[in-house]
Amino acid sequence: MRKVFAFSLVLATLATLPASAHHSFAAEFDAGKPVKMTGVVTKVEWQNPHIWFYVDVKGDDGKVTNWGFSGGAPGQLMRRGIVKKVIQEGMTVTVEGFRSKDGSNNANGARVTFPDGRSVFTAGSEDRVPGDGKGK
Amino acid sequence: MKKFCLLFVVTCASFAQNQGKMPDGKPNFSGTYEWPKAMGGEQCRCSATIFDRKLFAPLKPGGEPFFEPHNGDPRHDEPRDFCMPAGFPSGMLSANAMQFFQTKDYLIMVHEFQRMTRVIPLDGRKHREDIEPSFYGDPVGHWEGDTLVIETTNFKRWGLDDYFYTDPNQYRMHSDALKTIERIRWKDQKTLSYNLTIDDPKIFTAAWSQEFSIAAKPEWDAAGLYEYVCEENNRCPGGKCQGK
Numbered sequence: 609m610r611k612v613f614a615f616s617l618v619l620a621t622l623a624t625l626p627a628s629a630h631h632s633f634a635a636e637f638d639a640g641k642p643v644k645m646t647g648v649v650t651k652v653e654w655q656n657p658h659i660w661f662y663v664d665v666k667g668d669d670g671k672v673t674n675w676g677f678s679g680g681a682p683g684q685l686m687r688r689g690i691v692k693k694v695i696q697e698g699m700t701v702t703v704e705g706f707r708s709k710d711g712s713n714n715a716n717g718a719r720v721t722f723p724d725g726r727s728v729f730t731a732g733s734e735d736r737v738p739g740d741g742k743g744k
Numbered sequence: 745m746k747k748f749c750l751l752f753v754v755t756c757a758s759f760a761q762n763q764g765k766m767p768d769g770k771p772n773f774s775g776t777y778e779w780p781k782a783m784g785g786e787q788c789r790c791s792a793t794i795f796d797r798k799l800f801a802p803l804k805p806g807g808e809p810f811f812e813p814h815n816g817d818p819r820h821d822e823p824r825d826f827c828m829p830a831g832f833p834s835g836m837l838s839a840n841a842m843q844f845f846q847t848k849d850y851l852i853m854v855h856e857f858q859r860m861t862r863v864i865p866l867d868g869r870k871h872r873e874d875i876e877p878s879f880y881g882d883p884v885g886h887w888e889g890d891t892l893v894i895e896t897t898n899f900k901r902w903g904l905d906d907y908f909y910t911d912p913n914q915y916r917m918h919s920d921a922l923k924t925i926e927r928i929r930w931k932d933q934k935t936l937s938y939n940l941t942i943d944d945p946k947i948f949t950a951a952w953s954q955e956f957s958i959a960a961k962p963e964w965d966a967a968g969l970y971e972y973v974c975e976e977n978n979r980c981p982g983g984k985c986q987g988k
Contacts, residue, residue, distance in 0.1 A: 633790075634909055635818050635825035636980040655977040657827070662988065676988055678980065683856050683970030687841060709983030 632658065633706075636678070637716045641707040645675060649699045654682055654692040659730070661695050661717065663703060677703050677717030679730035690728050695720060705731070766848060771890050771930060774846045776964040779839055779855070780938045780956035790909035791839035793956065795916075795942070801950040808919045808946040814912045818982030821908075821915070824858075826981045827974035831879035831902040833924060833940060835860045838906075841961065843969050851885060851892065856969045864894055871897055877920050894926040904942075919946035925953075934960045 633639075647665035659679040666672050679685065682692075695701065702721040708714040718731040764772040785796030803810055814821040824830055830838060840856035849867040854860070864883045871882050881896040899922045908915040925941040936958040943951035979985055 632822075632825050632980075634912070635822040636983045636985075653977055656972050657974045657976070657978055660977065660979060674988070676979070676985070681840075681857075681970075681972060683972060684840065686970060687964065687967070708980055708985050710980075710985055712985045714980060714985045 632678070633716060636708060637706040638709050639706055642704070643707050643715050644702065644704045646700070646702040647675070649695060649697050649701055650674060651697060652692065652695055656683075657681055659685065663701060673713055675703075676714040677705060677730075678714070679717050685730065688729075690730065694728055695730070766846065768848060770887055771892070772846055773844045773851065773892070773928065773936070775844055776961045776968070777842045777844065777936070778959045778961055779842060780837055780940075780958050783955050783957060785954075786910075788906050788910055790906045792834075792906040792909075793837040793839075794905045794907045794910075795954055799952050799954050801948040801952040804945070804947060804949050807948075810916060810947045811913070812915045812917045814908065814915055821912070822982075823903075824974075825978075827858075827978055829879040830858055830860065831900070832860075832862070832881055832896065833942075834903050834905050835880075840972075841964055841969055842958075851894075854969060856972055858974060859969075859972050866892075871895075881922070881924070888927075891927050891929040894924075894928070896924045896926075897922075918942070918944050921946040925951075928958075931957065936960070 645663065645665045647663040649661055650664050651662040653660040659682055660676055661679070662674055662676050664672050665675055685691075700723050703715075703717045703719070704721075705716040705718045708716075716731060718729065719727055720730050721727040764774075766772045780793055782793050782796060785798060786794065788794040819826055829835065835855060835857055836842075836853075838855065838857035842856065843854045845852040845854070849865065851864040851866060853862040853864065855862075860880070862880060862883060864885045866885045866887070868886065869884060871884055875882065875898065877898050877900045879900055879902055882898040883894050883896040885892055885894040887893070899918065899920055901917060901920050904916040904918045921944055923943040925943065927937070927939040927941075929937050931937040938956040938958045939953055940956065941951050941953040942948070979987065
């Protein structure tokens with residue numbers, strides 16, 4: 609049975625809006641809908657133009673939803689030392705980012721934090737993370 | 745003394761790698777680099793380098809519009825989100841690695857973003873005639889001392905840079921009359937001076953230029969550029985996500 613971890617989802621309006629990522633953020637994601645979720649990675653697509661990883665997130669009602677998160681281009685990430693094995697199926701992660709414009713269960717995944725406190729910046733080279741104060 | 749000599753050799757080897765000469769004595773720009781970065785001015789709310797509005801020449805009265813506001817159609821507002829090309833100079837300013845390969849007769853610029861490839865003849869030929877305007881234009885290069893001068897013409901009307909990520913109402917466009925002039929030379933052992941002139945007589949009253957720097961990254965040589973195939977898994981074009 610798939611192990612599902614605690615869940616949190618934040619759609620609060622934050623004081624600072626994010627800046628846009630190159631070539632996709634403004635077109636695909638809603639800067640007014642920051643999200644923060646914790647769950648288990650179910651799949652990783654290490655592909656262009658942006659990586660995608662999928663996370664099973666358990667809601668307060670116990671229902672599990674699979675969310676997709678978009679990151680930077682593989683080349684951008686690898687040059688920063690973030691390689692495919694950093695995020696693997698079965699890992700528990702907390703992801704911060706912004707929800708997709710179409711309201712589906714997709715978001716950009718700007719920062720991934722692991723249970724031991726380590727975190728990686730998985731967005732494009734200068735994408736923003738909710739609440740990082742760099743948006744203005 | 746031994747340590748000093750070793751340091752000297754290493755330093756010289758690095759210098760030679762970054763600033764070697766071609767057999768004809770011209771500078772050799774072959775190598776791996778960061779994208780051009782502005783020397784100052786406004787920063788974009790995005791990852792790309794943008795032009796500094798303080799350097800723009802005045803707009804031509806009655807000229808072609810420079811700003812084209814977003815209209816809500818994602819294919820118009822951000823065509824790259826549908827894997828359309830960034831074009832030049834916009835693509836050159838994208839925050840990805842670049843690799844240059846130089847021979848006596850060509851400079852090949854390969855940019856990791858969209859695998860933009862510019863083949864620049866250095867053999868004295870003139871611009872091609874009777875070809876359709878294009879996203880990246882038609883470049884030819886020549887030497888002025890140790891400075892490589894690249895003149896590019898025959899562009900389609902297209903986005904000039906990524907400033908619209910800062911202000912969606914100011915989607916800067918260049919016209920089909922754009923001519924760009926790049927001047928490339930070594931500024932120091934690890935940095936290229938990259939001066940870019942925008943000459944767009946349908947929009948501006950005069951040509952204007954901006955100075956950028958390009959950092960050599962020999963430590964990126966081993967890995968080289970990574971593949972970038974936009975169509976591979978472009979899941980949410982225009983904000984409409986598909987599949988999982």
